[in-house]
Amino acid sequence: MTQDFRQELYQQTIxxxxxxxxxxxxxxxxxxxxEGYNPLCGDHLNVYIxxxxxxxxxxxxxxxxxxAISKASASMMTAAIKGKxxxxxxxxxxxxxxxxxxxxxxxxxxxxxxxxxxxxxIWQYPARVKCAVLCWHTMKGALDKIKTVSTE
Amino acid sequence: xxxxxxFDIKKIRQDFPNLAxxxxxxxxxxxxxxxxxxxxxxxxxxxxxxxxxxVANVHRGVHYLxxxxxxxxxxxxxKTRLFxxxxxxxxxxxxxxxxxxxxxVAHSFGRAFLKAGDEIIISAxxxxxxxxxxQMLCEQNGCVLKIIPINDDGDIIFEExxxxxxxxxxxxSIVYISNSLGTINPIEEIIVxxxxxxxxxxxxxxxxxxxxxIDVQKLDCDFFAFSGHKLFGPTGIGVLxxxxxxxxxxxxxxxxxxxxxxxxFEKTTYNVLPYKFEAxxxxxxxxxxxGAAIDYVESIGLEAIANYKKELLDYxxxxxxxxxxxxxxxxxxxxxxxxxxxxPDIHPHDLGTIVDGEGVAIRTGHHCTQPVMKRFxxxxxxxxxxxxxxxxxxxxxxxxxxxKAREVFK
Numbered sequence: 001m002t003q004d005f006r007q008e009l010y011q012q013t014i015x016x017x018x019x020x021x022x023x024x025x026x027x028x029x030x031x032x033x034x035e036g037y038n039p040l041c042g043d044h045l046n047v048y049i050x051x052x053x054x055x056x057x058x059x060x061x062x063x064x065x066x067x068a069i070s071k072a073s074a075s076m077m078t079a080a081i082k083g084k085x086x087x088x089x090x091x092x093x094x095x096x097x098x099x100x101x102x103x104x105x106x107x108x109x110x111x112x113x114x115x116x117x118x119x120x121x122i123w124q125y126p127a128r129v130k131c132a133v134l135c136w137h138t139m140k141g142a143l144d145k146i147k148t149v150s151t152e
Numbered sequence: 153x154x155x156x157x158x159f160d161i162k163k164i165r166q167d168f169p170n171l172a173x174x175x176x177x178x179x180x181x182x183x184x185x186x187x188x189x190x191x192x193x194x195x196x197x198x199x200x201x202x203x204x205x206x207v208a209n210v211h212r213g214v215h216y217l218x219x220x221x222x223x224x225x226x227x228x229x230x231k232t233r234l235f236x237x238x239x240x241x242x243x244x245x246x247x248x249x250x251x252x253x254x255x256x257v258a259h260s261f262g263r264a265f266l267k268a269g270d271e272i273i274i275s276a277x278x279x280x281x282x283x284x285x286x287q288m289l290c291e292q293n294g295c296v297l298k299i300i301p302i303n304d305d306g307d308i309i310f311e312e313x314x315x316x317x318x319x320x321x322x323x324x325s326i327v328y329i330s331n332s333l334g335t336i337n338p339i340e341e342i343i344v345x346x347x348x349x350x351x352x353x354x355x356x357x358x359x360x361x362x363x364x365x366i367d368v369q370k371l372d373c374d375f376f377a378f379s380g381h382k383l384f385g386p387t388g389i390g391v392l393x394x395x396x397x398x399x400x401x402x403x404x405x406x407x408x409x410x411x412x413x414x415x416x417f418e419k420t421t422y423n424v425l426p427y428k429f430e431a432x433x434x435x436x437x438x439x440x441x442x443g444a445a446i447d448y449v450e451s452i453g454l455e456a457i458a459n460y461k462k463e464l465l466d467y468x469x470x471x472x473x474x475x476x477x478x479x480x481x482x483x484x485x486x487x488x489x490x491x492x493x494x495x496p497d498i499h500p501h502d503l504g505t506i507v508d509g510e511g512v513a514i515r516t517g518h519h520c521t522q523p524v525m526k527r528f529x530x531x532x533x534x535x536x537x538x539x540x541x542x543x544x545x546x547x548x549x550x551x552x553x554x555x556k557a558r559e560v561f562k
């Protein structure tokens with residue numbers, strides 16, 4: 001069980017992104033920005049986005065503090081949406097949301113999650129789902145121009 | 153003499169059926185007793201008995217079951233009064249828990265007797281339940297909240313407390329034992345100093361009741377609040393002790409049945425203490441369960457419990473500190489068996505999930521004490537809190553699980 005469990009949640013990809021988070025910096029003049037907060041555990045992050053006139057995400061970054069799951073999730077999210085359209089980012093948000101609550105099985109159902117499928121086991125740990133989705137809600141809040149996002 | 157020798161831990165553990173469960177395929181190691189405690193069979197059976205063959209409302213009927221339920225409910229009050237060494241049953245008010253007890257004082261005493269400019273002192277290590285009710289009161293009536301600072305060990309800075317106390321201070325509301333740091337506050341000295349300035353003292357005893365014998369008359373506190381579920385009793389039942397002279401002056405907190413003497417549309421007169429503060433049908437099974445929990449704890453003996461827990465604390469402190477990089481948060485000289493800690497490079501939530509995979513239940517997070525986290529400049533801690541049914545082997549299991557987490561994050 002322990003072995004399964006560690007494979008499920010703390011996979012090498014997640015541990016690696018936690019150690020070396022991508023796009024972990026502040027963008028000075030972002031077109032979109034939001035602050036995400038998980039009041040239950042104190043995780044806190046900012047997502048900065050630069051969207052161009054063609055609604056393409058030219059740059060995206062994050063900073064803040066949180067657990068390995070939240071940090072790795074934010075890192076992988078920025079890697080997944082950078083250079084993509086706003087529409088694509090919002091579509092990924094929907095898919096990721098279904099993934100972490102166990103409604104989308106990436107090995108059985110069509111999806112464009114790619115590496116993000118590494119979070120497919122997290123639905124078994126309801127207390128940790130919020131860690132994985134905080135950055136996504138914050139990103140969506142930034143795109144929708146909602147400045148403060150809470151997981152509660 | 154080895155305390156553990158005189159303490160029949162094997163027999164005690166058999167009294168708590170919840171200790172025998174498995175989680176995630178592993179034998180459970182429950183180290184989250186500051187959050188809530190397991191219940192001995194006698195408590196479980198008391199609730200079962202009430203719901204199986206004793207259901208009736210209290211203070212209302214002349215029929216047999218109602219009289220029996222009333223008697224048992226009032227016996228629980230007597231047990232609680234003796235447990236706290238209060239002088240009179242009228243000083244024991246049943247509430248939903250510590251939080252409601254504090255809110256009762258803030259609403260009833262606070263609104264009736266505190267006015268703009270009056271000061272309330274709390275400490276930097278309070279649980280949110282002993283912060284927010286006072287902030288709400290301050291917003292309503294212009295009282296001012298003052299905070300006793302704490303040092304790097306997690307002790308209050310007594311000199312600063314003395315400085316905060318003035319003739320403006322009307323109430324000191326302070327925790328006896330910190331739930332996130334384990335600090336045992338010098339509560340007797342705190343009370344003496346407050347009384348010198350004419351201020352009243354409310355003691356948040358949530359963590360204290362399972363740790364040491366409480367004598368409210370000796371302490372001379374004005375209010376004392378605690379919860380049943382942290383004393384091996386049911387959830388949803390708690391106690392507010394208050395000095396009779398104060399409670400009599402205080403207006404009711406909630407209106408409803410049981411708290412009245414007579415009701416007409418022109419005028420309602422209130423019931424006598426303690427019923428004035430117990431509107432509506434109370435948690436009858438909860439109170440009876442609390443009585444059973446008090447009986448159980450006293451059958452083991454609070455002194456024996458305290459000695460055994462001290463041994464566990466010393467052992468736990470020693471073996472946790474052997475883990476490279478581990479830092480204890482809360483190193484007061486006087487501590488209860490609460491071990492809060494952080495590790496470099498492992499966030500407490502990741503640690504909590506990984507040790508849970510080994511069957512070890514600890515609390516991770518801010519423990520409803522966000523100002524404490526801010527004081528130590530950390531987002532959260534991992535916290536192992538020990539009860540008298542825990543063992544050194546279980547502490548070893550925690551250490552082994554923490555080592556596994558370190559391997560994962562190597």
